[in-house]
Structure formats: C-alpha cells, structure tokens
Amino acid sequence: MLEAFDKLGIPLHEREKLAGVAVDAVFDSVSVATTFADKLAELGIIFCSFTEAVQNHPDLVRKYLGSVVPYTDNFYSCLNSAVFSDGSFTYIPPGVKCPMELMTYFRINTEGSGQFERTLIIADKNSYVSYLEGCTAPMRKSSQLHAAVVELVALDDSEIKYSTIQNWFPGTKDGQGGVYNFVTKRGRADRSAKISWTQVETGSAITWKYPSVILKGDNSVGEFFSVALANNHQQADTGTKMIHIGKNTKSTIVSKGISAGKGNNTYRGSVQIMPKAENATNHTQCDSLLIGDKCGAHTVPYIEVRNPTARLEHEASTSKVSDDQLFYLMSRGLSEEEAHHMIITGWSRDVIKELPFEFAVEASQLLKVSLEGAVG
Amino acid sequence: MPDIFFSHSIDQFNILFNNAKKKSFFDSKVNEIKNIAWDYFLSTGLPLHRRGNEEWKYTNLNPLSETKFTIDADIDIDFSSITKLIPFSDNWHNIVFINGNYFSKLSENSTKTNDINIVPLSSSKLPDEFATLANPDLSPFTALNTAFFSEGIIIEIPDNNKVSKDLNIVFLTSQSSENLATFPRVFLKCGENSNLNFIESYINLSSGNNLTLPVVEIVQSKNSKINHYRIQLENKKSFNIGTTRIEQKENSNFNSTTFSTAALIGRNDLHVLLQEPHSTCGLYGLYITSGDQQQDNEISTTHVKHDCTSKQFYKGILSGRSKAVFSGKILVEKDAQKTDADQKDLNLLLSRDCEVDTKPSLEIYADDVICAHGATAGNVDMNTLFYLQTRGLDLETAKEILIRGFADEILDRFSPKDLHCFLSDYIDDIIPELRDQSDTIGTF
Numbered sequence: 049m050l051e052a053f054d055k056l057g058i059p060l061h062e063r064e065k066l067a068g069v070a071v072d073a074v075f076d077s078v079s080v081a082t083t084f085a086d087k088l089a090e091l092g093i094i095f096c097s098f099t100e101a102v103q104n105h106p107d108l109v110r111k112y113l114g115s116v117v118p119y120t121d122n123f124y125s126c127l128n129s130a131v132f133s134d135g136s137f138t139y140i141p142p143g144v145k146c147p148m149e150l151m152t153y154f155r156i157n158t159e160g161s162g163q164f165e166r167t168l169i170i171a172d173k174n175s176y177v178s179y180l181e182g183c184t185a186p187m188r189k190s191s192q193l194h195a196a197v198v199e200l201v202a203l204d205d206s207e208i209k210y211s212t213i214q215n216w217f218p219g220t221k222d223g224q225g226g227v228y229n230f231v232t233k234r235g236r237a238d239r240s241a242k243i244s245w246t247q248v249e250t251g252s253a254i255t256w257k258y259p260s261v262i263l264k265g266d267n268s269v270g271e272f273f274s275v276a277l278a279n280n281h282q283q284a285d286t287g288t289k290m291i292h293i294g295k296n297t298k299s300t301i302v303s304k305g306i307s308a309g310k311g312n313n314t315y316r317g318s319v320q321i322m323p324k325a326e327n328a329t330n331h332t333q334c335d336s337l338l339i340g341d342k343c344g345a346h347t348v349p350y351i352e353v354r355n356p357t358a359r360l361e362h363e364a365s366t367s368k369v370s371d372d373q374l375f376y377l378m379s380r381g382l383s384e385e386e387a388h389h390m391i392i393t394g395w396s397r398d399v400i401k402e403l404p405f406e407f408a409v410e411a412s413q414l415l416k417v418s419l420e421g422a423v424g
Numbered sequence: 425m426p427d428i429f430f431s432h433s434i435d436q437f438n439i440l441f442n443n444a445k446k447k448s449f450f451d452s453k454v455n456e457i458k459n460i461a462w463d464y465f466l467s468t469g470l471p472l473h474r475r476g477n478e479e480w481k482y483t484n485l486n487p488l489s490e491t492k493f494t495i496d497a498d499i500d501i502d503f504s505s506i507t508k509l510i511p512f513s514d515n516w517h518n519i520v521f522i523n524g525n526y527f528s529k530l531s532e533n534s535t536k537t538n539d540i541n542i543v544p545l546s547s548s549k550l551p552d553e554f555a556t557l558a559n560p561d562l563s564p565f566t567a568l569n570t571a572f573f574s575e576g577i578i579i580e581i582p583d584n585n586k587v588s589k590d591l592n593i594v595f596l597t598s599q600s601s602e603n604l605a606t607f608p609r610v611f612l613k614c615g616e617n618s619n620l621n622f623i624e625s626y627i628n629l630s631s632g633n634n635l636t637l638p639v640v641e642i643v644q645s646k647n648s649k650i651n652h653y654r655i656q657l658e659n660k661k662s663f664n665i666g667t668t669r670i671e672q673k674e675n676s677n678f679n680s681t682t683f684s685t686a687a688l689i690g691r692n693d694l695h696v697l698l699q700e701p702h703s704t705c706g707l708y709g710l711y712i713t714s715g716d717q718q719q720d721n722e723i724s725t726t727h728v729k730h731d732c733t734s735k736q737f738y739k740g741i742l743s744g745r746s747k748a749v750f751s752g753k754i755l756v757e758k759d760a761q762k763t764d765a766d767q768k769d770l771n772l773l774l775s776r777d778c779e780v781d782t783k784p785s786l787e788i789y790a791d792d793v794i795c796a797h798g799a800t801a802g803n804v805d806m807n808t809l810f811y812l813q814t815r816g817l818d819l820e821t822a823k824e825i826l827i828r829g830f831a832d833e834i835l836d837r838f839s840p841k842d843l844h845c846f847l848s849d850y851i852d853d854i855i856p857e858l859r860d861q862s863d864t865i866g867t868f
Contacts, residue, residue: 323776338791341758348785353801356773360802366788366795 084148094139095150098166101137108139112170116199116236116262124195124256125232128164132197135166140175140206149404151180154196156216156227162193169199171206171241178209180407183216183251191253192217192227200235200243204265207242208235211403212259213411216251218418223281223310226253233257239265239294246402248411249276249284250418258316260289263297263325270299273399275411277418278311278343287317287334287348292325292358303334304396307343308419318350321358328358336366337395339388339419389416434469436492437568440605444495444572454550461560461570468564482749482781483720488663488689493605493635495572497523500600506530510627511655513842516592517542519577523598524606526575539585540620545576545609554578554611557641557669563693565665569607569639576609583615583645590621590840595636597662602632610640614648614676623843625655626664633661633688640668644676646700652680653838655847658687660715665691674700681837682709683847684719685854691720698725698732698760709738710834712854713746713778714861724753727760727790736767739834741827742778743861750782752797758789767797772830774803774862804862823859828852 088095094105101109119129136152156163171177183194194216202208210233219226229252235243245259261270272288290299305313315334336345347364369391377387393400393412400408441462448455471477473484499522507530512518519542520530526544560570581587595608614620626636636658644650658664664687670678684690696705711719725734740748750769771780784797804826812822831851838844 336786336788338788338793341761341791343791344787344789346785346787347797349783349799351782351799351801352779353771353773353781354779356776356778356803358773358801360800362784362797362799364784364786364795364797366786366793368791368793 088146091144091147092141093144093146094137096137098135098137098168105137105139108170109137109168112199112201113168116201116234117197117232121232124230125197128166128195128197128232132164132166135168135196138169138177138179140171140177142172142174144175146175146177149178149180151182154181154183156192156194162195165196167196167198169208169210170201171203171208173203174205176207178211178404180211180213180404183212183214188217189225191225194227194229194231194252196231198231198233198259202235202237202241202243204239204241207244209244210235210246210259211407212247212249213407213414214247214249214251214255215414218251218280218282219253221280223253226282227251228253229255229257231257233259234262235260236262236264237268237270240267241265242269242271244271244273244402245288246273246399247275247286248400248403248414249274249286250414252284253282255284255286257286258288260291261299262291262293263299264293266294267296268294269297272301272303273402274303275306275396275399275415276304276313277306277415278308278313279418280309280311282311284311285314285316287315289318290320290330292319292321292328292330295324295326297325297328299330301330301332301334302398304399305334305336305345306339306392306396306419307336307345308339310342312344312346314346314348316348318352319360320352321355321360323354325355326357328355330358330360332362334364335395336364337392338366338368389419392419434466437465440493440495441571444574447574449546457555457560458571461567464561465564465567465571468567470564479722482747483689483691483718485689488635491603491633491635493603495605497598497601497604499523499525499598501596501598503530509629510594510596511592511623511625511843511846512594513592513840515842516590516623516840519591519593521575521593521595521608523596523601523604524575524608526577539581539587540591541580541582542591543578545578545611546574548578551578551580551611551613553613553643554641557643557671558639558667563667565637565693566639566667569609569637569667572605572607573609573639574607576611579610579612581614581618581620584617585615586619590623592623593625595626595638597628597630597634597636599629601630601634603634604632605635605637608636608638610638612641613643614645614650616645617647618645619649621651621840623653623655623840626658628658628662631659631661633663635663636666638666640666642668642670642678644670644672644678646674647676649677650679651839652678653840653843654680654682654692656682656684656687656690656692657850658690660686660688660717662687663689665689666693668692668694670696670705672696672698672700672703672705675702677703678705680705680707681834683838684709684721685712687717687719689718689720691722693722695724695726696734698727698734699729701729701731704733706735707737708834708837710831711738711740711748712831712858713740713742713748714744714858715746716744717746718748719746720749720751722751724755725765726755726757727763727765728757729759730761730763732760733764734766737834738769739830740769740771740780741774741830741858742771742780743774743858745775745777747779747781750780750784750799752784754786754795754797756788756790756793756795760790761792763790763793763795765793765795769799771801772803772827773801774827774858820859823862824855827855827858
C-alpha cells in the first residue's frame with residue numbers, strides 16, 4: 049500500500065525528511081501509516097489513527113465524538129456515523145503550539161467502493177495546530193462515494209487551521225465515473241478561539257461540502273477560504289455556514305469558483321446571527337469566473353440576522369476572463385493557455401496564499417492541470 | 425391531496441369556492457380556467473412555513489390559515505374625505521375598487537380615449553395572454569386568485585401611444601370590513617413604442633383582518649416603457665399576498681418601485697422575464713415593518729436573450745418584533761450573453777427582536793456576463809448619530825433624520841409628484857413610531 053503512495057508522488061518518508069510534516073495515510077478508510085508520532089508525543093500531542101485513539105484515549109473520543117456533527121445532522125453524516133471504520137485523530141494539549149504541519153492523505157482504491165472516514169481534531173486551551181488533508185483516487189469507470197465527517201473542537205483561546213487539497217478523480221471527459229464527495233465538516237469555536245478552513249477543490253464528479261464554524265464563545269473567529277473548480281461534467285456545490293452565537297464574533301468568507309467545460313459551480317453559504325450575538329461582524333466575498341459558454345456559476349447566500357448590532361457585508365461578482373488581459377499577456381509572448389493560467393492564479397491568490405507555502409505551489413499546479421484543455 | 429408536510433388545511437376555502445361558483449357570471453372559457461386553478465389549489469394547499477419548503481422557509485402563514493374569510497361585504501365609504509386617504513390626483517386616470525368591486529363613482533368616466541383603453545374585467549373579452557404569465561398553477565396564491573376573481577381591470581395601450589396621464593388604480597378595503605377576502609386582477613398590455621406611468625395601490629381603512637390576493641400581469645411590446653409603482657398600505661392585522669408577472673419584448677424598459685408596509689403578512693412576489701434582446705428593467709423597493717409584521721419580498725429576474733440589463737435594489741427598515749425577507753434571484757440563461765445584472769438589499773435594524781433573512785442569489789449559465797450582488801444589515805451608525813448631536817440636534821431628531829435619509833433613496837424614485845407627497849407624508853407620520861420602537865440605537 050505504501051508503494052501506491054510513492055507512485056502518486058506522496059512518498060511519506062521523503063516528505064518527512066524534507067519538510068518536517070507529520071503524515072497519517074488513510075487508504076480505503078484504513079489508516080496505514082503515521083509518521084512523526086513519537087516526536088509529537090514528546091509534546092503531548094496525540095496524532096494517530098482513529099482505531100488507536102479508541103484504544104488508547106477512549107475518554108477524549110467519548111467526550112468529543114459527535115459533539116459537533118451529531119449523527120442526526122444529515123443523511124450522509126448519519127451514514128458515516130453508522131459505518132465509519134477509521135480516520136484520523138488529533139489532540140493538542142493546553143498551551144502547546146504544534147511545531148509542524150499535521151497531514152492526512154486519503155486515497156480510495158477499490159472500484160465501486162465508498163470511503164467513510166472520520167476526522168476529529170481537538171485543540172485544548174491556548175493551543176495551535178495547522179492540519180492539512182489531501183485526497184486522491186485513481187481513475188475508475190464506476191463511481192466511488194466519499195462521505196466523511198470532520199469535527200473540529202477549538203477550546204478557549206486556541207486556533208485550528210484546516211487546509212484541504214481535494215483531488216478525487218473527477219470522472220472522464222464525458223462525465224463517466226468519478227468520486228461523489230459528500231462531506232460534512234464543522235468546527236466549534238469556544239471563547240476567543242479561531243477556526244480557519246482553506247480548501248482547494250479540483251476533483252470529484254459531484255462535491256457537496258460546506259465546512260462550517262459554530263462561533264459559540266465570545267470573541268471567536270471563523271474563516272473560510274475556498275477555490276473550487278468545475279471542469280468537464282463536474283459539479284461543485286460548496287460554501288460554508290457561519291453560526292454566530294457568542295458576542296463580538298467575527299467571520300470572513302472568501303469563495304472563488306471557476307467553471308469551465310460543462311461544469312457547474314455553486315456557492316451556497318449561510319451566515320446566521322443569533323439574538324445574543326452582540327456586535328457580530330461578517331464579511332463575505334464570492335467571485336465566480338466562467339470559461340466557455342456551456343458552464344454555469346451560481347451563488348446562493350443565505351443571510352439571517354436576529355441581532356441589530358450585527359454588521360454584515362456580502363459582495364459577489366461573476367465575470368469571464370477579460371479579453372483585454374488575455375490579449376495583453378499574449379502580446380508579451382505567453383500562449384493562450386499560459387495566459388489563462390496566470391490570470392486564474394492571480395485571481396485565486398487571496399485563497400492560495402492562506403495555504404501553507406509548499407502546498408500553495410501544489411495547489412496552483414493542480415489548478416493548471418485540471419484546467420488543461422478547457423481553453424481554446 | 426395536498427402534501428401534508430408542507431401545507432395547511434384548506435377546508436375554509438372549499439366553502440368559499442362553492443359560494444363564489446354560484447355567483448359567477450363568466451363564460452365557460454373563464455370558468456374552465458377557474459376550475460383548473462381550483463384543482464391545482466386543492467392539490468397544493470396553503471404553503472407551510474418549514475425548513476425544506478424553500479420558498480416559504482422564512483414566512484409563517486399560520487395567522488392566515490387560521491382566519492376564516494368571507495367574500496361578501498357592504499360598501500360603506502365616506503366619499504367626502506376619501507380622496508385624502510388614497511393616492512389621488514385630478515391629473516391622473518383614477519380607477520377605484522372598493523372591497524373588490526369596480527366603483528364607477530370615483531373612477532374615470534370616459535376611460536376609453538385614443539391613447540388608452542381601460543375596461544373592467546367583467547365587461548370585457550379576455551385577451552389571449554390573460555392568465556398565461558401568471559398561470560393558474562404558478563403558485564397556490566395565483567391559483568386562489570384565478571379561482572376566485574370576480575372583478576379586475578384590463579388595460580390596453582395601442583401602438584405608438586405615449587399616455588400623457590398617469591394611470592392610478594386603487595384597491596380599497598372599507599372601514600367596517602372584517603375577514604373579507606378580495607382577489608384583484610389586473611392585466612396590462614402595452615403596444616409597440618408606447619409609454620405609461622402606472623400606480624397600483626392597496627389601501628385598507630378597516631381595522632379587521634382582511635386578505636388581499638392580487639395578481640397583476642404586464643405584457644410589454646417592442647420599444648415600450650412602463651414605470652410601475654406599487655403601494656401596499658394595509659392595516660396591521662391584514663394579509664396582502666401579491667403576485668406580479670412581467671414579460672418584456674425587445675428594447676423595452678420596465679421600472680418598478682414598491683413601497684410595502686403595514687400588513688401583518690405582506691408578500692411581494694415579482695418576476696420579470698426579459699424575453700428579448702436589449703431590454704432593461706429596474707426593480708426598486710422599500711419595506712418598513714414594525715410590531716409583529718412580516719414582509720416577504722420574492723424578487724426575480726430571468727435573462728433569456730443577450731444584451732439585457734437588470735437591477736434589483738431593495739431597502740428595509742425593521743423595528744419591533746417584525747421580520748423581513750428578501751429573496752432575490754437573477755437567472756441568466758445560456759443565450760443571455762452580455763448580460764449586466766446587479767442586485768442589492770440593504771437593511772436597517774432598529775430593534776433587538778427584529779429579524780431579517782436575505783438571500784440574494786445568482787444562477788448563471790452564460791460566460792460573457794457581468795453580475796454583482798450585495799447585501800448588508802446593521803443599525804444606525806453611532807458616529808453619525810453622535811455627529812448630528814454635536815451639531816445641536818437632540819437624539820430623537822437625529823434618529824429621525826437618519827431613518828428618513830435611509831428611506832429617501834427609494835422614496836425619491838416615486839416620481840409622480842402627488843404620489844411622492846402622499847408617501848412622504850405617510851412616512852413622516854410613521855417615523856416617530858419607528859423611532860420609539862428602536863430600542864437599540866442611541867445607547868452609547
């Protein structure tokens with residue numbers, strides 16, 4: 049199995065040496081290897097597969113599992129809760145700043161199968177962790193299902209930064225096969241805690257994914273940065289929910305959607321200000337870019353305000369790549385495809401820059417590869 | 425049978441329909457449409473406020489479904505003072521309906537002039553397009569209107585006519601009305617190169633809980649231009665669930681400005697279909713809610729062909745325990761290249777218990793388009809309030825000025841002078857009430 053990861057260009061041990069990133073690899077819902085666990089253990093950080101966590105840290109699992117996403121939440125979270133076999137578990141003790149990026153690689157291998165993994169991250173008081181997940185699947189003719197649940201618990205004054213690069217197999221050019229990616233991701237932020245979601249979504253035939261933050265504690269902060277790309281017959285329906293419960297809570301949403309080929313991209317987000325959320329602020333920006341005349345870009349924001357002291361702003365725009373910009377870049381010697389890529393990279397910079405440095409490069413390359421053939 | 429998960433009981437309308445049927449004097453063709461509508465309503469029922477019932481997620485119709493309505497009412501109007509209570513001007517074509525009946529005494533005597541043809545629905549042949557824009561099976565409320573309408577107005581403007589007088593249609597509910605349901609119906613067709621200013625208002629003089637379910641259909645031919653003004657001034661116990669459908673042909677221009685307030689449940693369901701190239705439409709609105717009111721704005725624009733421009737701009741002032749909804753939608757179909765669309769909803773929240781739910785959504789299938797949307801919600805800016813106070817104004821006056829300033833941006837779009845004065849006076853009257861319900865502003 050580890051060889052398969054090498055083939056994908058994810059050599060676990062090499063990455064370990066080069067970048068100092070701790071990796072947990074999950075293969076068809078089963079965790080196969082975890083690196084750096086010993087070094088992390090010195091700091092009291094628990095980073096292991098879910099099976100190990102259940103055996104070694106049952107108290108933590110019992111206390112927090114299902115506390116943010118209950119099994120009654122929606123159909124797919126219910127399915128996940130019923131059948132999940134493994135996943136990734138992280139616990140950061142109070143006052144500890146995790147010295148390296150933690151990372152999980154997910155891969156679905158078996159044809160016609162489903163992956164139901166579970167991720168639970170607990171950041172105890174005044175701690176910090178940056179977590180990255182990468183997803184891949186080989187090309188298969190029949191579709192696969194990925195129904196994961198990710199729960200983040202950020203206790204008082206802690207910070208969790210969760211980044212995703214999702215590159216499940218998107219199906220063939222004619223829309224055959226591909227992964228159905230129906231994921232429930234949610235975090236709970238206690239007093240002065242911060243949860244930040246960053247995602248680059250290029251894969252999957254259909255994506256339904258709304259990483260959310262429940263801003264429960266006063267002064268808590270939620271962030272969501274997303275670039276979603278839908279090419280060929282892909283459908284990406286993604287966005288976020290920011291539920292403001294505590295006072296002085298703040299949320300920022302930046303969503304960039306790129307549609308090409310016959311792809312459809314939807315931003316579906318919800319910002320809720322509850323009656324007790326005094327002085328809550330939200331800023332939402334969602335931009336869409338259309339390449340070609342057979343694709344679609346949709347924006348469906350829900351804004352529910354029940355407290356008059358809230359300040360909310362929502363902006364969105366939809367446009368195509370400007371001909372003038374293209375012409376200028378081509379006159380400087382770039383090919384049409386290179387010019388497109390440069391414009392798209394620049395346009396999605398607000399989100400990419402939120403990713404840890406080396407993954408930012410990877411994300412930019414991924415956008416380029418995924419858009420190949422969409423131009424011209 | 426209606427979907428039990430999403431609908432209310434409809435028994436009360438059953439009895440009403442049988443009564444209405446006995447009185448109907450329409451020909452078989454109309455009765456056929458009415459039967460289709462009724463069957464459709466039986467299959468849907470009144471929508472229930474529930475998660476998952478997307479169009480009625482935020483608006484609770486329970487008070488409406490629990491009221492028993494009648495369709496018979498006396499007309500008791502004090503004619504001497506009436507023109508002061510409704511938007512009225514001698515410079516307009518005035519048409520007045522009282523409790524759903526066409527009232528010739530207050531209406532224009534000769535409405536058949538060269539430039540405009542206005543006929544009560546009961547005495548005219550229905551045009552071909554009638555009930556095709558607002559189909560009987562469009563929604564439970566168009567179905568109810570179609571099944572029940574007994575009177576309305578058909579307006580036709582011949583080609584190349586610029587109508588010099590503004591058209592003013594008032595639907596009035598009289599003082600002693602109680603539990604009265606009316607179903608006004610308006611059909612307007614504008615010929616090529618024609619022009620019209622059209623005022624449509626709903627005024628309630630009673631204090632009873634009445635139901636008004638209007639349906640307005642507007643067909644615009646090539647190069648025509650309509651300025652439409654809709655005023656909803658019900659009382660605090662009444663329901664006004666309005667549906668307006670507009671179809672625009674090439675190079676036509678439609679401007680709508682609405683003012684909605686003072687209904688227990690108000691709903692303004694407005695849809696513009698930009699069917700041919702180079703058309704433009706601008707939809708503007710102001711909603712003011714207080715007490716336990718709910719105002720729901722369902723505003724949508726569909727771009728079918730290229731080079732059309734549309735704008736949605738709504739503003740809301742909320743106080744008390746009231747609730748407002750803005751559900752805007754711009755749909756750009758795949759042939760609608762070079763679309764320029766803009767959507768905006770701004771809300772002023774004056775009290776702790778009010779709630780606004782806004783959903784400005786875009787659905788785009790063409791690539792060469794410029795679409796933007798925005799929404800804001802918040803209360804009066806403390807710094808501005810402080811500034812006004814430093815200039816010597818007391819807190820009350822400062823608040824009033826800011827509320828008034830917020831409203832004026834939309835109010836100033838009511839260009840007929842008499843109408844603007846009427847609304848301006850009305851807002852001046854209600855601002856102290858809004859100010860008093862504003863428990864949050866001005867507390868440093």
